[in-house]
Amino acid sequence: MGVRSWFEPLGVVVAIAVIVGISMGAVLLGPVLVPASGPSPSSAAPPPTHYVNLSIVINATWGVPQYVPANFSVPAGRVVITIRDYDQPGTFVGCGCNVTGTVGAVEMINGTAYHRVPSANVAHTFSSPALNLNVLSPGGSTVSFVTELFPGTYPWWCMAPCGLDGMMGFPMGVPGFMAGTITVTN
Ligand SMILES: [Cu+2]
Numbered sequence: 001m002g003v004r005s006w007f008e009p010l011g012v013v014v015a016i017a018v019i020v021g022i023s024m025g026a027v028l029l030g031p032v033l034v035p036a037s038g039p040s041p042s043s044a045a046p047p048p049t050h051y052v053n054l055s056i057v058i059n060a061t062w063g064v065p066q067y068v069p070a071n072f073s074v075p076a077g078r079v080v081i082t083i084r085d086y087d088q089p090g091t092f093v094g095c096g097c098n099v100t101g102t103v104g105a106v107e108m109i110n111g112t113a114y115h116r117v118p119s120a121n122v123a124h125t126f127s128s129p130a131l132n133l134n135v136l137s138p139g140g141s142t143v144s145f146v147t148e149l150f151p152g153t154y155p156w157w158c159m160a161p162c163g164l165d166g167m168m169g170f171p172m173g174v175p176g177f178m179a180g181t182i183t184v185t186n
Pocket of ligand 1: 159
């Protein structure tokens with residue numbers, strides 16, 4: 001009986017202490033637990049992404065495929081390049097066809113990700129050894145990829161034999177057709 005009467009007030013004191021403690025904790029932690037309504041440092045704006053749109057069309061005069069534009073400028077940083085290939089599907093015999101130089105070593109073809117593209121359906125490439133860049137373009141498709149570019153001037157060219165006379169013929173390697181320059185500005 002004596003023990004019980006000693007514990008009862010203690011229980012009340014403990015209960016009050018717990019209630020007060022929770023209340024104080026709520027007061028102290030409340031502002032922390034409330035979701036921030038404004039931007040926080042961890043959600044700061046990401047660096048800007050730049051976009052480049054290229055097309056592969058059939059040149060009306062010469063009847064050969066042509067990148068438009070072949071020469072272009074883009075600010076340094078993360079760049080999304082989209083290639084709309086209006087040429088017919090082609091086969092790039094001997095193509096390694098591995099995607100390199102893009103974020104994740106991946107390219108999107110009509111919305112599907114590829115690390116390697118079947119050579120039987122590669123009409124053109126967008127390749128820049130200086131950037132370790134190799135992207136494969138099936139005819140009649142839309143290709144897009146993301147890459148990180150630093151200031152400089154980088155030649156690119158198509159490595160898939162295309163046009164009139166295969167590897168050595170027009171317009172292979174011809175600036176403004178199957179070759180060009182990427183100028184990356186500060
Ligand atoms: Cu080509």
